[in-house]
Amino acid sequence: MTIAVTAATGHLGTLVVDALLARTTPDQVVAVVRDAAKAEPLAAKGVAVRLASYDDPDALKSALAGVDQVLLISGSEVGKRVQQHRNVIDAAIVNGVERIVYTSAPQPETSTLPVVPEHLATEQYLAETGVEHVLLRNNWYHENYAQALEAARQTGSVLTSAAEGRVASAARADYAEAAAAVLTATGPVKPVYELSGDIAWSQDELASTLTDVLGSPVTVAQVTPEEQAAILVEAGLDEGTAGFVAAIDAATAKGDLALANGDLSALIGRPTTPLVETLRRLA
Ligand SMILES: NC(=O)c1ccc[n+]([C@@H]2O[C@H](COP(=O)([O-])OP(=O)(O)OC[C@H]3O[C@@H](n4cnc5c(N)ncnc54)[C@H](OP(=O)(O)O)[C@@H]3O)[C@@H](O)[C@H]2O)c1
Numbered sequence: 001m002t003i004a005v006t007a008a009t010g011h012l013g014t015l016v017v018d019a020l021l022a023r024t025t026p027d028q029v030v031a032v033v034r035d036a037a038k039a040e041p042l043a044a045k046g047v048a049v050r051l052a053s054y055d056d057p058d059a060l061k062s063a064l065a066g067v068d069q070v071l072l073i074s075g076s077e078v079g080k081r082v083q084q085h086r087n088v089i090d091a092a093i094v095n096g097v098e099r100i101v102y103t104s105a106p107q108p109e110t111s112t113l114p115v116v117p118e119h120l121a122t123e124q125y126l127a128e129t130g131v132e133h134v135l136l137r138n139n140w141y142h143e144n145y146a147q148a149l150e151a152a153r154q155t156g157s158v159l160t161s162a163a164e165g166r167v168a169s170a171a172r173a174d175y176a177e178a179a180a181a182v183l184t185a186t187g188p189v190k191p192v193y194e195l196s197g198d199i200a201w202s203q204d205e206l207a208s209t210l211t212d213v214l215g216s217p218v219t220v221a222q223v224t225p226e227e228q229a230a231i232l233v234e235a236g237l238d239e240g241t242a243g244f245v246a247a248i249d250a251a252t253a254k255g256d257l258a259l260a261n262g263d264l265s266a267l268i269g270r271p272t273t274p275l276v277e278t279l280r281r282l283a
Pocket of ligand 1: 011012052
């Protein structure tokens with residue numbers, strides 16, 4: 001069984017390769033990367049490294065030759081990803097892969113998160129092709145709150161417009177372990193996993209966790225999405241990024257990140273890593 005992991009040099013990809021190596025042997029793992037130099041640590045672990053950009057259909061076809069399963073880790077170039085993901089899916093199908101596993105976003109059919117349309121379009125393309133596939137709908141990473149941690153260190157507050165919306169985030173390593181569990185499963189797997197942390201926390205709980213981690217009081221500054229975007233622009237963010245952050249909080253307020261259904265802990269066979277643990281490591 002040969003398993004290819006795309007974006008293997010990314011934060012998640014690197015953790016997936018490690019999680020696969022804990023469950024299988026290096027000769028069964030292919031790291032598909034666009035930057036050979038960045039992949040040197042992966043090559044040192046004994047996995048095959050094959051070069052292909054998501055923008056290069058021919059290179060992707062060569063990179064996925066002889067592969068049984070592909071983990072397609074969603075790309076990071078927002079706006080280009082639907083075509084890029086199609087390129088990977090087409091290359092996998094040409095090579096006759098048995099299954100594609102795709103890292104998607106939570107509940108994309110109903111979510112208002114601004115990142116969702118590209119994930120939904122990729123899911124729809126997978127369905128159209130008829131290829132066997134598994135959707136790993138990853139909720140937010142705990143690591144996304146590294147910036148909130150730094151801001152809280154500087155200002156003593158968490159700026160948010162998420163109101164009472166909860167976030168069922170989980171550590172990247174937990175999602176990586178879940179991906180490896182699906183890719184190496186010998187029994188049946190579900191077609192869709194809504195992967196998230198066991199606990200969906202509120203902004204007040206985030207602030208109290210940051211208070212613990214930093215050892216100094218952190219409070220919540222609740223504002224409207226418009227106020228949030230304006231404050232972020234004032235602080236030096238470009239308007240697009242500020243609007244993006246505010247749109248994520250608006251979706252959070254609607255509950256788009258709140259689902260904590262136990263799919264992730266069931267796959268990894270243990271409770272998910274608590275937010276406080278990841279924030280302590282980041283601090
Ligand atoms: N759930 C969440 O909270 C969350 C947060 C952020 C992102 N995401 C999504 O999850 C994915 C994985 O997360 P991550 O933390 O591992 O992100 P990351 O560290 O930024 O990694 C992104 C990976 O995508 C690769 N990539 C980007 N464009 C590519 C292209 N044109 N061709 C080939 N590879 C390309 C990058 O290659 P290089 O290593 O060469 O740069 C990198 O390996 C992200 O790409 C994004 O879609 C989810």
